[in-house]
Amino acid sequence: MKLDNNVSAVITGGASGLGAATARMLAAKGVKVAIFDLQEEKGEALAQELGGVFCKVNVTDEASVDAGFAKAREAIGQERILVNCAGTGNAIKTASRSKEDGSIKHFPLDAFNWIIQINLVGTFRCIAKSAAGMMTLDPLPDGDRGAIVNTASVAAEDGQIGQAAYSASKGGVVGMTLPIARDLMSEGIRVNTILPGIFNTPLLQGAPQNVKDALSASVPFPKRLGNPEEYAALATLMIENGYFNGEDVRLDGAIRMAPR
Template identity: 65%
Template sequence: MKLDSSVSAIITGGASGLGAATARHLRSLGVKVALFDKNPETGEAMAKEIGAVFCEVDVMDEASVDAAFAKARAANGQERILVNCAGGGRGGKTISRDKQTGEIIPFKASDFEWVLGLNTVGTFRCVVKSAAGMATLEPDETGERGAIVNTGSVAAEEGQIGQVAYAAAKAAIKGMTIVIARDLSSEGIRINTILPGIMDTPMLGGLKTRAPQVYQGLAASVPFPKRLGAAEEYADLAVTMLRNGYINGETVRLDGAIRMAPR
């Protein structure tokens, strides 16, 4: 896909971290960008900084997502690009014990459902709505109508102790990639998924000052290079997936060769 001012993109979780880096990269190429995010303060500031449209949205809420797509399309036209970076987790073992009493504590099914709702269902909801819009477009000169990039995690393959919900949610994103690619092939729409490792995003980057030894330990656990991944490296891979028309149905690790230990 040619990335220039004739193309518009929607990025969920676009106000910070991986989404913000991807938005900056696409704007540097002239692509029109709409940022979907729950945080209006950071979202509006980011949109103003890079010349994008901000849409306050909760990807777990159908009406909110519909309204955001309508706003983005009114401003920038029908998108040919969707990058899904919205996500998060709630930790906990399948069952654990109270350290004082030995009482068995089960992981709440409601928390499990919440994590899947945010990561898996939220991602799929946006994929469906974006693909339906892309299908109304005329194919470009290569026969392509659009391209989608989802965000999984290395936890999809090596979930650690206490990550049962997050690992399941990200494994589902990985698992649905090839199926969606096949489903959308007749429409000329591609989809790929990135599985980031330990990334230097706001969630972990704060450890530099709060717990520098923990941060340094995380960096040392990466085989090479011995550091956390940069959000810009995620953005670079996402843009490559969008540009290269023969990358389809793939899940690609971005992790410095790390393989996560049980804990």
């Protein structure tokens, strides 16, 4: 897909971190961007910087997602690109014993479901609605009607202690990539997923330096945290390269996560 000002993109979780870096990289190529996020101040500022539009969207709420797509399409046209970066995590053991009194508790199911709803169901909701919109477009000269990039995590393959919900949600994103690509193949819509390792996103930027140093040292090479721009570069490649379809790609410096 040729990226220029004839192409529009929606980036969920686009106000910061991986999503913001992707929005900037696409905008630098002329793409018109819509940022879906709950962070109004950051989202509005970035949209203004890029000449795009901000839509306050909660990916777990269907009406909110519908309103976001309607606003984005009115402002910048039907998107040909969707990049799903909205997501969150928690760390709770499946069952655990208190060190203080020996009492036993299990993972609260509402907390498990919350992660699934955001990371997995929210991603699929945006894919389905965006793909339906892309199907209304004429194909480009290369045959593309659209390109979708999802964000999973290396935790989909080697989740750590306490990551049962997070790993399940991200494993679900990996697992649905190929069947969705197959669902949409006759419409010229490609679907790929990135599995990031440890990236220097806002979640880690506030961590103590010794914590960041330890995380960096755990990466085989290069021994540092990933830069959001590196994620954005891979997402952009997946969009531009018309033969990139149905793939799940780790971007992690060859790290394989230890149990803890």
